[in-house]
Amino acid sequence: MWAIKRYPLLWLLPALLPVAAFIVYPVAYAFWTSLHQVMLLFPGEPFVGFDNYARVLTSSYFRTAFLNSVVFMLLAAPLVVILGVSAALFLQRRFAGSMLVRSVVLLPWVLPGAISAVLWIWVFHPSFGIINGVLLGVGAVDTPIQWLNTPRLAFACVLVAHVWTQIPFAVVLTMAALSAINSETLEAATIDCRNGWKRFWYVVFPEVKAMIVVLLIYNALIAFTTYDLVYAMTGGGPGTATTLLAFQIWRESFAMYDFGAGSALAFVMVAVAALLIVLITRALPSDLFGERP
Amino acid sequence: MMAGRGNRLSTFLIATLILMFTGGPVLLALYGSLVPDRVLLSRETSVFDYGLSLESYRYVFFGELPPSYLVEGANRSMISDAARQVPQSLWNSARIALSAMALNILLGAPAAYVFARYAFPAKKLSFMFIILSPLVPTTALVVPIYMLMQSLGLIGSIYGIILVHTAQALPFTVLILSVFFRKLPTELFEAAMLDRCTGFQGFIRIAVPLALPSIGATGLFAFMLSYSEYIFSLVLSGEARSRPVSVVMAALARNTDVSWSLLNTSIFIAIIPTLVLVVLVWRFVVEGLLSGSVKG
Numbered sequence: 001m002w003a004i005k006r007y008p009l010l011w012l013l014p015a016l017l018p019v020a021a022f023i024v025y026p027v028a029y030a031f032w033t034s035l036h037q038v039m040l041l042f043p044g045e046p047f048v049g050f051d052n053y054a055r056v057l058t059s060s061y062f063r064t065a066f067l068n069s070v071v072f073m074l075l076a077a078p079l080v081v082i083l084g085v086s087a088a089l090f091l092q093r094r095f096a097g098s099m100l101v102r103s104v105v106l107l108p109w110v111l112p113g114a115i116s117a118v119l120w121i122w123v124f125h126p127s128f129g130i131i132n133g134v135l136l137g138v139g140a141v142d143t144p145i146q147w148l149n150t151p152r153l154a155f156a157c158v159l160v161a162h163v164w165t166q167i168p169f170a171v172v173l174t175m176a177a178l179s180a181i182n183s184e185t186l187e188a189a190t191i192d193c194r195n196g197w198k199r200f201w202y203v204v205f206p207e208v209k210a211m212i213v214v215l216l217i218y219n220a221l222i223a224f225t226t227y228d229l230v231y232a233m234t235g236g237g238p239g240t241a242t243t244l245l246a247f248q249i250w251r252e253s254f255a256m257y258d259f260g261a262g263s264a265l266a267f268v269m270v271a272v273a274a275l276l277i278v279l280i281t282r283a284l285p286s287d288l289f290g291e292r293p
Numbered sequence: 294m295m296a297g298r299g300n301r302l303s304t305f306l307i308a309t310l311i312l313m314f315t316g317g318p319v320l321l322a323l324y325g326s327l328v329p330d331r332v333l334l335s336r337e338t339s340v341f342d343y344g345l346s347l348e349s350y351r352y353v354f355f356g357e358l359p360p361s362y363l364v365e366g367a368n369r370s371m372i373s374d375a376a377r378q379v380p381q382s383l384w385n386s387a388r389i390a391l392s393a394m395a396l397n398i399l400l401g402a403p404a405a406y407v408f409a410r411y412a413f414p415a416k417k418l419s420f421m422f423i424i425l426s427p428l429v430p431t432t433a434l435v436v437p438i439y440m441l442m443q444s445l446g447l448i449g450s451i452y453g454i455i456l457v458h459t460a461q462a463l464p465f466t467v468l469i470l471s472v473f474f475r476k477l478p479t480e481l482f483e484a485a486m487l488d489r490c491t492g493f494q495g496f497i498r499i500a501v502p503l504a505l506p507s508i509g510a511t512g513l514f515a516f517m518l519s520y521s522e523y524i525f526s527l528v529l530s531g532e533a534r535s536r537p538v539s540v541v542m543a544a545l546a547r548n549t550d551v552s553w554s555l556l557n558t559s560i561f562i563a564i565i566p567t568l569v570l571v572v573l574v575w576r577f578v579v580e581g582l583l584s585g586s587v588k589g
Binding site: 003004005008009011012014015016018019021022023024025026027029030033087090093095097098100101103104105106107108109110111112113114115116117118119120121122123128130164167168218221224225227228231232233246249250253254259262263266267269270273276 | 405
């Protein structure tokens with residue numbers, strides 16, 4: 001009676017249930033919370049309709065945080081993809097030490113965001129960081145640059161660190177897509193077309209296009225929702241220069257104990273994310289989940 | 294392809310650039326952990342005056358005060374207690390990540406097998422459900438999951454974190470494992486069916502033993518996800534006793550009092566497990582992914 005063939009869904013349940021419990025249920029719950037006044041300091045959870053949304057969307061920080069997140073996303077996603085794809089193309093080459101480079105490229109992937117943050121704080125440190133050390137050493141600047149204490153520079157620094165953490169995944173997926181290209185096609189292209197750039201554009205790129213689109217949207221999603229790295233590096237500052245939307249959810253909920261507003265903000269993010277997910281599924285080739293021939 | 298001298302030079306330069314960008318910050322942390330603060334924080338003294346030492350490592354693990362601090366009566370607050378939390382947090386992280394890994398294999402492998410070998414009505418729907426669920430931004434889930442865990446009384450323990458990490462990694466486990474299971478030759482299972490094996494026996498006796506390396510690799514992936522996760526670990530861990538590495542590291546990072554060489558030491562200690570993982574992951578997961586998942 002437990003036969004897999006008869007009851008396949010029964011065998012899926014152990015995997016489906018936790019996912020449902022910790023993703024579907026919370027999303028539903030977040031929606032409920034966003035419609036109620038849920039504050040830890042005040043008992044009772046009265047229904048307030050869309051008040052939380054109105055309050056969050058009209059607040060002064062929302063504009064700043066939303067704009068920061070959008071700019072962050074528009075810069076981070078293309079950067080990750082361009083650098084990741086370039087690195088993946090390069091790593092196709094075999095040379096002495098290529099395995100070392102291939103392994104080291106993965107390193108940022110497995111580091112907790114907080115550790116990556118500390119590593120980059122260290123790199124950008126005004127007095128003791130290596131970048132200022134080199135710049136001062138060669139005489140390019142006279143006084144140390146306040147990387148993380150100048151609004152625009154801090155934003156750029158956080159961006160660099162974020163791109164650093166996301167490159168490995170892009171490299172791995174692109175290499176997987178590249179390795180799927182028929183080697184005869186490539187050889188023929190090498191003979192026909194000496195220009196490396198043209199070869200990439202007309203032969204390689206069409207083959208990995210789907211993967212690049214997926215990567216781009218995936219990275220847009222990650223960049224739009226990231227928060228731990230930026231929080232650990234700058235705490236959202238200086239001022240509000242690096243305050244991202246996801247960070248604001250955290251602040252509303254756990255610093256101000258206003259779970260209703262936090263959830264409303266979270267739901268705005270889910271809406272944006274859902275839009276991105278729709279884009280992702282549209283971009284996926286339709287035969288990706290098909291039956292094996 | 295042609296490997297002219299110019300080509301080889303450009304290869305070397307690009308490889309160096311990639312190594313410096315991806316590995317550089319980590320190397321800096323290693324260096325920072327081995328020299329005392331006064332070398333790190335001054336332009337006059339250099340590493341050649343004092344040499345490398347393991348004193349920060351001894352402090353983190355055994356609580357021995359670094360002699361350089363005692364000698365110069367250095368500011369006591371520079372030595373943060375938070376750095377002493379690192380060994381305990383490593384132990385917490387190990388328990389959390391290993392449990393999440395084991396649960397992922399136990400819960401994910403059967404599902405992956407079913408997805409790989411059976412056709413059934415809601416297959417595409419349930420597969421899409423699993424694949425797309427990680428795309429929900431985690432920040433949106435933090436508050437509800439916090440409240441859920443609170444009602445279950447699991448705040449301040451590692452068990453709540455284990456549950457959440459398991460659920461977060463499961464979609465990836467199922468996806469990767471089903472790719473691996475699909476690569477097993479169909480004939481084996483057909484032969485097993487002729488011998489009156491049930492589907493479950495086919496799974497336990499044929500699929501699992503054959504895919505054991507892949508299962509291990511997928512487990513590593515779950516381990517990795519859990520080890521580096523931050524938000525839920527922070528919110529659910531509560532007091533210092535049950536904090537995993539990622540949370541302690543973030544606390545250290547925001548603490549302006551901590552000594553730089555201690556900070557770097559903590560970083561490097563926390564990185565060591567991931568260094569081992571990088572090699573293992575590359576060998577098993579990535580090479581496996583490269584050798585056919587996309588083609589299959």
